[in-house]
Amino acid sequence: MNGSGETGIGAGRRRLLRGAVAGTLGAAGLAAASDHSAYPADRDAPGRDPGRGEGDASSLSVALLLYDGFTALDAVGPHEVLCRVPGVRVTTVARKEGPVRTDTGELALVAERATRDITRADVLLVPGGGDRGVTAMMEDADAHRWIRRIHRHSTWTTSVCTGSLILGSAGLLRGLPATTYWASRPYLEKVGAVYTPGRFVEAGKIITAAGVSAGIDMGLHLASRLADEKVAMAMQLAVEYDPDPPYDTGSPEKADAETEALALKLLADSAR
Template identity: 65%
Template structure:
């Protein structure tokens, strides 16, 4: 497929997607620029989603969007890391394989940046350069949880409404972002999801953007995503200081 054909395909896709778009939570703009060239080993015509893994990522940050998107018609989801192979999560107990290296997927259509222990990756030029290059050609560049800090470190959030994990909201200002509450926040072609489970919400929203609301609704049912949290303490606005302190302790020292 030539660059011109790819451009035309994506332009047609975005036009069709705009016609079926439902309003996203805290959405500020819905139109995304067309991308330029096809990368990786997707089948012709497929939309490629690349989920970034790194040592210390949070499992659900990656797995939530993966499950919401991996069965959507015409979508290929792959996992990427600096090097292909097993990548350990933030607990060190669970490992998930990165199917491809960053070099093997230079121009995904959709970028998903996981969160978790992002400090090392925020200082890794290989990761930041890949994010910047991929963003130039992506349809959407997205993050889950503290993955937004990596977008910020790559220079993509200056003046951009965004969200992140509740404990790191203040840090968005360091990167010039405008903290905006919501399960996910859309601004142009950048979508940031709040903490951990919010990646499922964002993934289902993307499923609808890619294949229509009917498919989005079906995927929500396929995941049986009908949360009824037993305690109702899923945001700091809904809990007390003692629960807040314990949550932070469990996050930093789960043992």
């Protein structure tokens, strides 16, 4: 252990990452991460505004919405990428502060702020969830009003997996190309969106990601938008995101009907 209680390996990794980011980012990258001149003029300057969450005067704010029944990796995947981008502060938000349970009920993340206290954010991120959680959010008028309020002034409004159905239910996807979890593609049309294949789909300032792990892809893409490609590529290496799965059944186009049925059964059986 070092003086701060970190192991030598952990402390060393942090020093290496800090050095790598400093070397690749440089003065120009830092300016890009903190320069807000390209954003809408009616946006408040980010900083210690209590409606924006915590952060210094140059930080870009990401509001990560949690709700009962969200899927862990939908939130944690992009969070792991974005929270390490220089000049970015990710704040977890829910109806009220405190622990919020995932769709399995076996894990909880802590919401740092209540939605009533967050009125603006540079980025809104809505994860997907299990049937129970997403269905409730698709019918939650209060949540929809908050999402629309944040979207009105956001630079980017994003979702992962079935989070796009929540954005659509809030009225944000009408006529727009979007993606979602493979088994939920038919529902996109019901919320006014046009299903478009892809790990993530960008339509104006809205970015929707496909299912679960695709949130990491979207997070890296968003990192390039919030900083630059060098930072995004460095973050991909920092989290060692180099997928090489032992099987090739990661999309319905590659899996047979039996595998699809089992996948949905596993999800249903694990739901709280």
